[in-house]
Amino acid sequence: MFALDQDWIKNGIVMNEIRNPHLGRAAATAMQDLLTRIESGEFSLGQQLPSERELANRLGVARNTLRAALVQLEGDGFLTRQIGRGTFVAQVPNRSSGSFLSRRMRNASPADLMEVRLIIEPHVAALAASRGSNEDIERIQIALRASLSARGLSEFEHWDAELHMAIFHATKNALLIDYCDAINAIRNEPNWYRLKKRTVSADTRTHYDQQHSAIVQAICDRDPETAQKLMTQHMSAIRDNMLGVLG
Amino acid sequence: MFALDQDWIKNGIVMNEIRNPHLGRAAATAMQDLLTRIESGEFSLGQQLPSERELANRLGVARNTLRAALVQLEGDGFLTRQIGRGTFVAQVPNRSSGSFLSRRMRNASPADLMEVRLIIEPHVAALAASRGSNEDIERIQIALRASLSARGLSEFEHWDAELHMAIFHATKNALLIDYCDAINAIRNEPNWYRLKKRTVSADTRTHYDQQHSAIVQAICDRDPETAQKLMTQHMSAIRDNMLGVLG
């Protein structure tokens, strides 16, 4: 891992002084201390470390000793230093970053989402019918065929999302496409998926397939009014199924 | 591999410069401070920040240093700046990629935005009329009165945004409120503001005032259908004015 480890293998002798003639005990512990802090995340990638004078004070060593450790860490590629600017973390192993939805998104209830979809998507269908290019419509048809022949709920979910996404893209409206991204992000939330899994049966699957086919047909026929009306029915069906309004 | 890393680190100066041009410790902390305040809600989406001179004073740094941080934040899409007008929050950090106001959204054309507003806001008005609490309606009325007595376009813009925001809040729908934030952020973009300034005259101001009053009246009367119809007319008027459909 370190250059000094290679020296150690070469010589085959376990001695601190031999491993690195230029690093004393205080310097070595300072270096280990710094490495530990970097790997623990106290100093993250790209972050600026405290100045040498302050860092030496914190670690309880003289500045010269600290510098010996810094030279090693720089040579091993963990740090970058520059006169007048500072010392920065250049590499940190095994750093994981998680992605998360915004608070508002997580707080949005399925009822909220369906309310918005019921407002927007019928208009989107109408726009797609009146404005979509032939390529857009082809993408829509591909998604429809794939969703019709999907086996499990997971596969159906994927192609269902792709179908709606393709319809959104046909509107050529950047905001609507962005909104579709947001909706899809919510659909991938575990809670949302569990709700859908609980409420979608084979019957409703068949029902959705018929509605999808009819909507795509209207879009292909360049019939905005019909597309809008059918999408309204489809959204209502989804909402009623998921939220139990039907029963 | 290892030698490659060494070379990479050797050139670390250049890499650092590219990553963060001329951003020292004070500037970096000022940037983090601002980001934290934005995220915490002290500066909300679309809101105008204090002037650079006052902000620098508050954060305890020189104006030049603050400006270095502002340049970075603007480049990252969190802020929008305009000479003679001010600095505005354009994006709230820590939102997922699926959330609103991505780079694509800021590039959305006024036509895109008006198309979506024409779809959504009539329904929002209806929801506000049927679902808004008395506190919500009071907030709406306050915003209306303030917008009616606003002097310059800048002040009118502010209260107009607040009025629409209040109506969105009355829907109690987290997604719709999020969408309203995004719309307000776009309205502060220099291009959008210039377009509005070019197209809004005293006549249109009077027209908007009348429409606002009628919409608020319908909401207060708990009349969803009328509110929706009036909002549709209002959105159409705005779109036609700004996009020149009338002429």
Next chain:
DNA sequence: TTTCATTAAACCAATACTGAACCATTGGTT
């Protein structure tokens, strides 16, 4: 004793920061 890591302090070189002045644009007023 000799050796050498460590400490401490002073100084150098490069960069960042400060504070101030001035310019350019905008919004509003007279």
Next chain:
DNA sequence: AACCAATGGTTCAGTATTGGTTTAATGAAA
């Protein structure tokens, strides 16, 4: 139309900070 005030944009000289270097003193270990 002219003007004022406020805001972001720019430049510059001086100061502070930071990594880089040298030197001397100390103390423990060989």
